[in-house]
Amino acid sequence: MDKLARYSDDFINEVKENVDIVDLVSDYLELEKTGNRYKGLCPFHSEKTPSFFVNPDNNFYHCFGCGAGGDTINFVMEIENLTFVESLKMLAERTGMELPDMSNQQRQQYKVREQLFSLNNLAARFYNYLLTETEMGKAAYNYLEERGFNEADIEEFNLGFAADEWQLLLNFLQKKGFSIDLIKKAGLISEGKNNSHYDKFRNRVIFPIFNNRGEVIAFGGRILESEDKYGPKYLNSPETPIFSKKKNLYGLHLAKDSIREQNSCIIMEGYTDVIQAHKNGFKNSIASLGTAFTEEQAKLIKRYAENAYIAYDADTAGNKATLRGLDILSRTGINVKVIQLQEGSDPDQLLKDEGEEAFNNLIEDAVNLIDFKINMIIKNKNLSEPGVRKKVLRSIVELLSEVEDNLEREIYIERAAAKTKFKADVLAEEVEKEFRQIKSRNYQRNREKQNKQSEKEFDLYSQLSYYQKVEEEILAHYISNPALREELAARLSKNDFNGRTAQLAGHLFKGSVISNSVQLDKVKDNLGDELLSYWSEILVKQDNFLSRDHILELADYLSSKRISRNKKKLCSLLSRKELSLDKLNRILLTFYSLNYNIERRD
Numbered sequence: 001m002d003k004l005a006r007y008s009d010d011f012i013n014e015v016k017e018n019v020d021i022v023d024l025v026s027d028y029l030e031l032e033k034t035g036n037r038y039k040g041l042c043p044f045h046s047e048k049t050p051s052f053f054v055n056p057d058n059n060f061y062h063c064f065g066c067g068a069g070g071d072t073i074n075f076v077m078e079i080e081n082l083t084f085v086e087s088l089k090m091l092a093e094r095t096g097m098e099l100p101d102m103s104n105q106q107r108q109q110y111k112v113r114e115q116l117f118s119l120n121n122l123a124a125r126f127y128n129y130l131l132t133e134t135e136m137g138k139a140a141y142n143y144l145e146e147r148g149f150n151e152a153d154i155e156e157f158n159l160g161f162a163a164d165e166w167q168l169l170l171n172f173l174q175k176k177g178f179s180i181d182l183i184k185k186a187g188l189i190s191e192g193k194n195n196s197h198y199d200k201f202r203n204r205v206i207f208p209i210f211n212n213r214g215e216v217i218a219f220g221g222r223i224l225e226s227e228d229k230y231g232p233k234y235l236n237s238p239e240t241p242i243f244s245k246k247k248n249l250y251g252l253h254l255a256k257d258s259i260r261e262q263n264s265c266i267i268m269e270g271y272t273d274v275i276q277a278h279k280n281g282f283k284n285s286i287a288s289l290g291t292a293f294t295e296e297q298a299k300l301i302k303r304y305a306e307n308a309y310i311a312y313d314a315d316t317a318g319n320k321a322t323l324r325g326l327d328i329l330s331r332t333g334i335n336v337k338v339i340q341l342q343e344g345s346d347p348d349q350l351l352k353d354e355g356e357e358a359f360n361n362l363i364e365d366a367v368n369l370i371d372f373k374i375n376m377i378i379k380n381k382n383l384s385e386p387g388v389r390k391k392v393l394r395s396i397v398e399l400l401s402e403v404e405d406n407l408e409r410e411i412y413i414e415r416a417a418a419k420t421k422f423k424a425d426v427l428a429e430e431v432e433k434e435f436r437q438i439k440s441r442n443y444q445r446n447r448e449k450q451n452k453q454s455e456k457e458f459d460l461y462s463q464l465s466y467y468q469k470v471e472e473e474i475l476a477h478y479i480s481n482p483a484l485r486e487e488l489a490a491r492l493s494k495n496d497f498n499g500r501t502a503q504l505a506g507h508l509f510k511g512s513v514i515s516n517s518v519q520l521d522k523v524k525d526n527l528g529d530e531l532l533s534y535w536s537e538i539l540v541k542q543d544n545f546l547s548r549d550h551i552l553e554l555a556d557y558l559s560s561k562r563i564s565r566n567k568k569k570l571c572s573l574l575s576r577k578e579l580s581l582d583k584l585n586r587i588l589l590t591f592y593s594l595n596y597n598i599e600r601r602d
Helices: 009-018 021-026 072-080 084-095 112-133 135-146 151-156 168-175 180-185 252-262 271-279 295-302 314-318 320-331 347-364 369-378 386-400 406-420 424-459 462-480 482-491 499-508 520-525 529-541 548-574 581-601
Strands: 032-034 037-040 052-055 060-063 160-162 189-191 197-199 204-210 216-223 234-236 264-268 285-287 307-311 335-338
Touching (some): 009 072, 021 037, 052 529, 060 529, 072 084, 112 135, 112 151, 112 180, 112 204, 135 160, 135 204, 168 180, 168 197, 180 189, 204 252, 252 264, 264 271, 271 285, 307 347, 314 320, 320 335, 320 369, 369 386, 369 406, 406 424, 462 499, 462 529, 462 548, 482 548, 499 529
Parallel strands (some): 264 285, 264 307
Antiparallel strands (some): 052 060, 160 204
16 A cells, blocks of 8 residues: 555645654664764664764754664654554654544555554454463463463463364454455464465464564464474464564563663563563563574664663573674673573573572672673583683683773683683783784774775865765755755756766656655655665755755856866867868857856856
8 A cells, every 4th residue: 555645745744844853763862962963873783983863954864874864754664663654653643643534445455564463463362362261271271370370460461372273263363354365474374285274373372472562463372282293382473564573572562661760671581481570570571582682672672771681591591693692782782691590490480489589689690791601611611621721711812802991801801710720911911912913903904994985085076075065965955945946946957966966866856846746755765775865864964054045056056067067078079170060050059058058157
């Protein structure tokens, strides 16, 4: 469905105008004022130096690092993983605006995503009903009771049960009007032989997965009987239009307020770990839907807190995939600490057996990521063996050489020396040697980058960069100031621009845009990713203090430069001796026309 079909252009523009982009973006990241703009660390990619800018004068943002950019609706779409219409609804609610009524025809054109939300919500209720209200759900209910969960826990997390039936959910959803195609798209059924279909989840306790807004987006299921008959112990929904495992966290919809208040979260492995943690008062607990953390999940956490405690069992916490995930969390700017559980223990069992106090003690004793990695390096190693000892030393040296702060590096060297019985001065010497080599390599890489950049700048005349600034400024005002378009179009055409500005001008210098009969959102739909990013870039850089007369002067300047260039080309042609009379006549007429135009502008 066309994203603009459901609401009028006037309503969409009114929503955009009523939302202060600085207030909106500040809900997700810290912004610092710089001139008439604001800057911060980009929420869409990892960076240490801010390259994300917001221009409050025209409500646009742009990241000069990854190229992300757009208006308030684009920002919500990207950061919340919503559709255009869902973002528009969210912003309208933010400003207290009422959504206009939709016709029956428009209601029939709801996007698949909205239907999937409705379908998943109904499926979750159906599973919950089977668990709590039917005889067939008693075994699953007893299983949950044995795990220490009561009626309140089941209600809070909306737990359910998928019966040992082949088409129970399928038949129910079809009776409610959902098509097989949509149910399959939701990942709730599988395809069998002869185009038959059957329920994906059977004889399993069901754990609905919610997004951070509290909408059901997927399901996880744990078997009650042998794995041979029903497949793996845990079965999860596949990727769907509304569910991506790498972009979501189990329990976040319930935990986010507590995470914000405490500025920390506790990350666990399983669904029952999280439920048990919430039951015992650790309301900031979530699960990662897989042990290897993704960049998207890290950024999601960073929106709510700066600290994360990892509560995985010992084997999982030490594997390579998990450690890579913890590095992603750390690079995102999150302070990572690891809760060290005993072999064979998990948060669910620990909390059930020993309670809140025991788990609190483990949180207080949690070690930071570097200490944890040192422990993993020396774990189960026979340090009396010279070969093993040397290998462990090399691993520790490589690890500590990545610590940039001198004091912090010194502290870890002392700790590592004490744990391994290495001589601290020898370890320090090796770490410093490796650190200097890394620094030298990084310096060399940076120099090469700078040299390449210098070569590029050297190849471009300084006037050319000034021309580009003029071109971008004119296009930015052309986009954001409809009243100027006719006057600018009378002075300029796409031929007055170069490179990307010429490509963008080709989409903008059209009668329908000039007359405002076509909305700019529709123009943007026809742009590729590169031009769309360039669009937000020039708007963020736009100087909104330039007067109308100044902009028109810049347009005349740009046009005169094109005329001058064309005159030079004609003079070059006229200098040739072998020209037909007809061609000579055309050149002279063109030259006269250009001369008249440039004199008129002067």
